Amino acid sequence: MTGRRTGRALLAGGLLLTLLTAGCGVRPSAVIIGRPPISGRAQGTWLYLLAQGELVLVLRPAPTDPSPAAALALLAAGPQENERDQGFTSDVPAGLGPVTVTEGTGQSGDLTVRTDAAAHVLSAHAVDQIICTAVAAAAQVSAANTATTVTVVGPDGARGPRACPMR
Amino acid sequence: MSQVLLIEDHQTVRDGLQLALTRQGHTVHAVGTGEQGLERLRSTPSDVVVLDLMLPGMDGFEVCRRIRQLGDLPIIMLTARNDDMDVVAGLEAGADDYVVKPVQARVLEARIRAVLRRTGAETRRGGDRAGPEQHGALTIDRAALVVSKDGTPVSLAPTELRLLLELSHTPGQVLSRQQLLEAVWEHGYLGDSRLVDACVQRVRAKIEADSSAPVFIQTVRGFGYRFGPL
């Protein structure tokens, strides 16, 4: 019937029109995800502090890349004033040092951190701080060093070996 | 009683009419062609001509015209059809009256008598009036039956004269066609008004200075004709 046909035609036209007006201009969109973030060189000493109970990377300006032991010494010295201002803390006790860091043999080249302080009284956060800082410093000094796990050895025994939880 | 010339080509019709009219007391001379009829008229006078329009050789209209040229002899047309064109043409050719064939003898006889009255009896009816009447340039002498215009006599056929006399008898008064038919043609019933119209045209042609702007016989549209006023 003509009426129904006309009706259908009108409907189609209306739909088209709606679509057209709806699609006009620049509409807000959902979040679009692109490639990984921009990355660049960091110049300084990588330390891991705590902020609100989680590990946070901190860079300390340094003219040359420090050894893992030097980095751990800086860690044991605790947050600086500006870091403390932003609520950064450290679980690593000041009496950690001095430490020695030795590279293990084998391909993985695991690190061993020897300290005079008791290893078992160190909190889990403190151990993570030590492990992550040591791994970062070791990689900084020698690109060949791809160590991923660290064993903390104190007079009362060893902790680890463990990997840095921060990837 | 009267001399009738019958011109009719059909033998039986001619014989029938001759028989019937003779029994009514007329002297009938019957011929079959127009030429014979005209010849007869030249040698022997007749009182009236009964003329068939459908003739071999010279047709009735032409015969009619020729007779009119000879004089004021009354003519009654016999028309086989009352075909309007024929009637009009015949009246224009100068016929006084017409009858449609087949016609009963007494009808034709009555017409003949009526026509003859216009020439004979009417002469005397107006005769007792004294002196000619003057209507402008027109002089009408009812006693002498002479009509003259500017002193020159006008030749009018009997019917034409009768019509003019009838109209001029009551100047300024309108006469209807039916009245004129009854008075002049003695048609006792609804006659053919074309008889009047044709006759008026012929009279006008003879007495009027300009037929298209008549002064003597004037047309009164819707009613009829009247004489004058001058």
Added chain:
Amino acid sequence: MTLWRRIGARVSGLRVRLVLAFALLGVTTTVAVASGSYFQARTVILQQAQDAAVMSLTEQLTKIYPIAQLPPTQDDLELLAQRLSDRESFAVVVYRDLRAQGGSEAADPLTPELRQKVRDGRIAWQRVSLAGEPALLIGTQLALDRPDGTSRPSGVEVYSVRNLVPEQQSIDRLATRAWLTGGLSLVLAVLLALLSARGVLRPVRDLGRAARRLGEGDLTTRLRVRGADELADVARTFNDTAGTLERQVGELRRLESDARRFVADVSHELRTPLAAMTAVTDVLDEEAEHLPGDAGRAARLVSQETQNLTHLVNDLIEISRFDSGTARLALDDVDVAAAVTATLRIRGWLDRVRTELPPGVVARLDPRRLDVIVANLVGNAFRHGAEPVSVRLGADPDWVTVEVADRGPGLDPEVLPHVFDRLYKADTARTRSEGSGLGLAISWENARLHRHGERRGSLVAGNGAHGGAVFTLRLPRDTADTGGAR
């Protein structure tokens, strides 16, 4: 539904339907093409804008490396935000609780979902509406390369807020152009539709007109056959049909006119012998009185029947004159009452008829034909009806009416449609001597011969309220001199 049906009826005209179809087709195509290219162009424009923005941000951010210190101070963040802001965009830099915004006082434009994705470690962007204007948010963290090729998030998030108004404007321009194109194509489609509708409808209209003319009796109507399409086929068929019809009707007419001419010719041929016979009927009548017995009766019979035969032949000739269209009116200005009275008087009916004839009714008509009609009607009333017979005259400015009524049994409804037929005899037992059987037919033709413009004389038969037949003659009061035209 009824509304649809009504609209349907309105749009079911061929022209409207064609125009609608064309318009719909045009619009649909245009919309499809225009919107397709519009959407594609929009995507391209936005993509380019986004890519350019990301590229420019990347380029600018690459310049701030190497990063020497974390955490940054508020001043560092402010500085960075300032550096990243320009005319078209401004930057927001966030590090944990610190936040710096460059170049704009606007409220925080960042959406939680965007921040989440950035914090998860990807470059992410999102189009949002900022104070009614479209804007592009691009966010990234600053990551730090490790010597082993991996990277670590620094915790510094950089967001660039870029105004998309220029893009919006060019997209709007695109849209406007699309609308314009659509509108133009609609107009074009309608024009094309009207043009093609004319092309299609003209033959259809011609066909309709020709069919109407054919229906009105113009059998010479033909169509011009154009082209070789279906319409041309229809036109050809129409022409063939009309041709056949014309031939057949022509043949019928020829037969009919042959028959009529034959009657007319026979009538004319009869005239001459009748003229001779009629001339002598008076002689027969006179002599019959003196003839003895059978001879006298025979003479009277011959005389009587000669007259009847004459009457019949005259009527036949009169009828054939109507048929051939040669009947002419001899018009005169007639006092109708006087004319009717004369008709009755001549035939001796004046005392037998009740008349109602107001004087002063003057009409322009043919008095001889009026006489024929009235005589016929009154004669009929006497023959077939019963007395008293009445004749009434009426008149208005346009018409004259003469009504002839009797008080007889009236006309049988079966007879009524045929009373004016030629030689129709209602009573089969009726003898022919009572009339030719043509009287009413002649009267009817005589009435119709009188006409003035659209007004045409008529003769109508019917029955009166109190029984009896009533014949009503109606003539235009001023018949024009165009008699003969049928």
